Amino acid sequence: MSVKPVLLSLLTLAALSANVANANLITNGGFEAVTNGTNKQLTAGTSTTLTYRTTLTGWNSAPSNTGDGGYNFVLNNATAGTATSVKQLKNYTASANGGNVFASDAQYGPGLLSQTISDLSVGTSYLLTFDYAVGQQAGFGGANLNNYWQVSFGNTTLNTASLTIADSEFSGWKTASMAFTATSASQMLSFLAKGGSAGAPPFLLLDGVSMNANANTSAVPEPSTISLLLGGIGLAGFLARRRRNNKS
DSSP, rough: OHHHHHHHHHHHHHHOOOOHHSSOOOTTOOOOOOOSSEEEEEOSOOOOOOOOOEEEETTOOBBOOOOOOOEEEETTTTTTSSTTTOOTTOOOOTTTTOOOEEEEEEOOOOOEEEEEEOOTTTTTTEEEEEEEEEEETTTOOOOEEEEEEEEEEEEEEEEOOOOOEETTOOOOOOEEEEEEOOOOSSSSEEEEEEOOOOSSSHHHEEEEEEEEEEEHHSSSOOOOHHHHHHHHHHHHHHHHHHHHHOOO
16 A cells, blocks of 8 residues: 555545635625515514515524514615615615625614524634624714624624714725634624614624634644544554565
């Protein structure tokens, strides 16, 4: 048996293990998959029979004090700044991801957007990244101050940097990165719109959500992979010695 194929197989296995560790854990992070079309308000739960409501595959929009699903919407990038949008935003600039975006009014009963993430490794750090922005609804005036996403993963809660815009402005899209450490194999990820501008409806926007094992920790192979690699290296060494002995 040749040593080279053994080593190549081991390297391939290690590469495959690394790819699994770095896989995106978020379902429908771009909000493209909907059950009843886009440019609509979300309903609570994961299904709807109402023609003017929709749901996001993989996500749950929780009820708020204003009713079913909270004041949460899925908007289309191509129409969000026009009068054809269910919520028209002033001076809107489309997300680089295209397609749909999630929108929530931080002042009028925002509903909790959540997704349960499975196949986590306890003690492993995971990096959450997403794009976010804030815009003002057409037909209203005034500055929008200190708007941010409150993000929870398991029992840990972090906030994005606050966004403030003057009357009729749009913040432009920002990128946020947050590191969370898993404390169980399955945890809930949630987003809740927050802001301090009552009377001037600010819509917080979200797009391009992804979560991967943090590069600082995912570079370390799993214990089972390490054991297999060590065993393979030992086998390769044994085969190499036997070949030398056979030639002598």
